[in-house]
Amino acid sequence: MLVIAFLLAIKLLPPTTDAVFRQPQVASTGDMLGVVVGSGNDIYYAYSTNDGQTFSRPVRIETKSQLYLGRHRGPRLAYQASNVVVSAVVGKKGKGLDGDLMAWRSTDNGKTWLDPVRVNDVPGSAREGLHGMASGNGWVVAAWLDLRKKGTRLYGAKSEDGGATWSPNFLIYESPDGSICECCHPSVIVGPGGAIFVMWRNSLTGNRDLYLTVSRDGSKTWDLPVKLGKESWKINACPMDGGSFTVTGTDRIFSAWRRDKTIYVATTAGKESPLGEGKDAAIAAGFNEDLVAVWTAPDGSIVSRSTRKDEVRTLAPKGAYPQLIFTGRAMLAFFEEGDGIAMEVVE
DSSP: OOOEEETTEEEEOOSSTTOOOEEEEEEEOSSOEEEEEEETTEEEEEEESSTTSSOOOOEEEEOSSEEOOBTTBSOEEEEETTEEEEEEEEESSOTTSOOEEEEEEESSTTSSOOOOEEOOSSTTTTTTOOEEEEEETTEEEEEEEEOSSSSOEEEEEEESSTTSSOOOOEEEEOOTTSOOOTTOOOEEEEOTTSOEEEEEEOOBTTBOOEEEEEESSTTSOOOOOEEOSSSOOBOSSOOOOOOEEEEOTTOOEEEEEEETTEEEEEETTSOEEEEEEOEEEEEEEOGGGOEEEEEEOTTSOEEEEESSSOSEEEEESSOEEEEEEEOSSOEEEEEEETTEEEEEEOO
16 A cells, blocks of 8 residues: 655555565666565565655565565665566575575566566575665676675676576675675666676675775676775674665765764775764765765664765654665655655655
8 A cells, every 4th residue: 555645755555454564675767766675575666757756556576485584685676678677585495594586577667577587596595685786788787695605705697688587697706714794785886887886895804894896897807896994893793784885977986884883984095984873874976966875873763964964864763774866856765664664855
């Protein structure tokens, strides 16, 4: 059921009282704004053609398996030409015992969905359940934490036909220490010129920091990884918090992520600036490349901060796992709130 619209906020509600919507992910073509969420073992997709003023009724995608959901696990969304592509990690047993990255495709904007195809070419290797996906340059690109060998590596695959088929898997990065951070999600952006940007949390010499690499030849080769931020976080545990990044129109890269109890924004030049205490940050670039970041504060509120107005603004008193998207006209934040998904216009 959908939608309650008032002033600058909307709420996406589950179809039944015993269901909950979790882990929102968003994508936009400029004219189309889409949202996917997980609910139990199913995925729901809804869209808006008016910058979130109203949304379609959510359509259910039955996974017929155990859906990996929570702590940044869950479905992802991308638009490519006339295709809507949704990806998620599912398994017959779940709970880390098995799991494959599957991609569903719709050619009628979510009314119907074709049978899913498996993205990871080694069965069960995506069982950690954490991945990212994005589209651009005629491609859909996915990256995930892979367990085909001892240790956790970062693998990827590319589709050139809107998610119908996927390339052989390619290794994006493996840590010389034997494993990257085992439980933090990677993020992917495909630039308009075809550059593929991937960010993940590494594990090197006891430090768990965010790194970024770029492929400028369609995933054949990858640049040497660049550490994001000036300092390091030495921790013998997984933060389960992979952060977020954005690439501006001038190809500048900005990231937002957590180190210990603090959210930072950083560039690939190593510069970093603290934003405030919290977790689960997201970042996006808006008009004139103004940056906006959102995160969950220690008191459970959803807060935002922009470079245009350098002040922390409370979007909601309680929420979780915020996401940001700039449609070309508005900066929108989505986050878990109660049983549903809330949306607020940030700028």
